Amino acid sequence: MNSYHSLTDIELTSLLKGGDYNAFNEIYNRFQGLLFIYACKITKDNDEAEDIVQEVFLYLWDKRLSIKLHSTISSYLYSAVRYKFFNLLDHKKIRTDYRVSFQHFLNLGENITDNYIREKEFNTLIEKEISALPDKMREVFELSRKLNLSRKEISAQLNISEKTVKNQINSALKILRKRLGLFAFLILLLNR
Incomplete structure (x- = not known):
């Protein structure tokens, strides 16, 4: 070697x-x-x-x-x-x-999921309370809020006075505010 x-x-x-x-x-x-x-x-x-x-x-x-x-x-x-x-x-x-990108995705995904779940829960609660309204009041309210019909259009469609339409909508809003609480009620008004 x-x-x-x-x-x-x-x-x-x-x-x-x-x-x-x-x-x-x-x-x-x-x-x-x-x-x-x-x-x-x-x-x-x-x-x-x-x-x-x-x-x-x-x-x-x-x-x-x-x-x-x-x-x-x-x-x-x-x-x-x-x-x-x-x-x-x-x-x-x-x-x-x-790692940074994944953490950002997790944080963002968590917020989106939480917000989505809360929104679904609020909407479910709101729909439940609307369906519990008296039939005629519920019908007037849904035509106003969901279909965005004017008082005059609702009056013509249901063959009732515009004043009755106004009273039914106001009564529905009072009942819903009481049942839903202020926060959910505001969401209902904002989603109009």
């Missing part, structure tokens, strides 16, 4: 391309500490720096037979650390963007 310590980077790279595990170990021992320091400087996080360096060396070993180096092994390794760091930043940004 040769002494791999005395080999140059170029010789080690050549042996690595031939699948020599001892050459890989020498490259690892020679550059791991320096790459870790470099990764710490750019990530500001020891754990992330260690992960990046390990991934770079795993990749180097996996691709040892097909790797194309356009410069020295040290340049390649430093570039690979930088690439992994930017890749990590992209993933963090995507995760953060996704």
Whole structure:
């Protein structure tokens, strides 16, 4: 076995391309500490720096037979650390963007759902109270509020006086205000 310590980077790279595990170990021992320091400087996080360096060396070993180096092994390794760091930043940004977007969707969805449920409950309550009105009063009220007919149109359609129409609508509104409470009553008037 040769002494791999005395080999140059170029010789080690050549042996690595031939699948020599001892050459890989020498490259690892020679550059791991320096790459870790470099990764710490750019990530500001020891754990992330260690992960990046390990991934770079795993990749180097996996691709040892097909790797194309356009410069020295040290340049390649430093570039690979930088690439992994930017890749990590992209993933963090995507995760953060996704988390923010998802939280916004949840908040918005929750508000929409709550509002929809409340609106349905109010409408159900209002419809229930309208249906409990005396028949003639309910008919006049529904023609006025749901079909938006004028007093004159209701009077002609039901063959009653406009004054009766007015009295029926006012009586219906008083009854509904009492039964529904002010808040639901205002909703009824606003949805007119």
